[in-house]
Amino acid sequence: MKELLYRLFEHQYLDREEARMVLTNMAEGRYNDAQIAAFVTVYLMRSITVDELIGFREALLQMRVPVSLSEYNPIDIVGTGGDNHNTFNISTLSCFVVAGAGYKVAKHGNYGATSVSGASNVMEQHGVKFTRDNDLLRRSIEETNMAYLHAPFFNLALKTVAPVRKALQVRSFFNVLGPLVNPIQPKRNMLGVFNLKMARLYYYMYQQENVDFSIVHSLDGYDEISLTSDFKVIDKNGEKMYTPELLHFERVSQAALDGGKTPEDAARIFDNVLQNKATLAQKNVVVINAAFAIRTINPELSLEECIDQAKNSIESGAALNTLKKFIALNS
The missing domain is CATH 3.40.1030.10 (Nucleoside phosphorylase/phosphoribosyltransferase catalytic domain)
Incomplete structure (x- = not known):
């Protein structure tokens, strides 16, 4: 996470796979609250990209509890x-x-x-x-x-x-x-x-x-x-x-x-x-x-x-x- 945060603080972007990985790791409890807060704060300072959004979404949907209506x-x-x-x-x-x-x-x-x-x-x-x-x-x-x-x-x-x-x-x-x-x-x-x-x-x-x-x-x-x-x-x-x-x-x-x-x-x-x-x-x-x-x-x-x-x-x-x-x- 530290390396990713440094990149984000330098106004770089995540690709789709990196975004998917971050959300997956977050769900698995691999980051502490301070790291999550820092990560979230990045997106108050700049807009989310389409690739980042798709990657985040893919991670959440892959991990979701299945339900059908x-x-x-x-x-x-x-x-x-x-x-x-x-x-x-x-x-x-x-x-x-x-x-x-x-x-x-x-x-x-x-x-x-x-x-x-x-x-x-x-x-x-x-x-x-x-x-x-x-x-x-x-x-x-x-x-x-x-x-x-x-x-x-x-x-x-x-x-x-x-x-x-x-x-x-x-x-x-x-x-x-x-x-x-x-x-x-x-x-x-x-x-x-x-x-x-x-x-x-x-x-x-x-x-x-x-x-x-x-x-x-x-x-x-x-x-x-x-x-x-x-x-x-x-x-x-x-x-x-x-x-x-x-x-x-x-x-x-x-x-x-x-x-x-x-x-x-x-x-x-x-x-x-x-x-x-x-x-x-x-x-x-x-x-x-x-x-x-x-x-x-x-x-x-x-x-x-x-x-x-x-x-x-x-x-x-x-x-x-x-x-x-x-x-x-x-x-």
């Missing part, structure tokens, strides 16, 4: 995190809204590293017990349209680096890797990114893989459609800029999306949204993200139809019922 062709809705906005759990809420609308979802998530509450935090707040049992995951997606895959259960490297990521409290290349290493490798993805450079990198990756995808980025730096600014959506057909007003939504303030100071705060907002008791800003942000996820699944639908399906999932109680059934089965 491919016959359900589910979608994963995820943000990279690391946008330093501490929003409430918009992506996870969107998953339940999409599931409530009748679509299959396989959410890959983790504890928050740069925010108060990641997907796994809010799941635990609701009493959910994480599992790698393939039969239970299949039953969950079959009966509730929703399966949750807690990332450290499926990849040792993510578990190994978790304490370092939490201690650093800054984004790292693991934020970039997370959406690419869902162990089921879904063929449908909606991904939120914190900058346009990341969007281009993911676009390159997805183009190689014959998947249906939407990459979203709000221009004021959110890794989701925040409705606080104009936003860009990139999919197979290219990229398009939207304004909230174009889609008949009011712009919202950044303060309106705050996730609170504790996981308990975030869980209360989570419940309020699904109970249709949230503020209009909170509800609308979830609706628009869920709508673009539905559009990723059904590109033949108009955005208006997708927005209506997402709204109805909340207002009819379908999304809340999905959460209740999911908790009952997974706790």
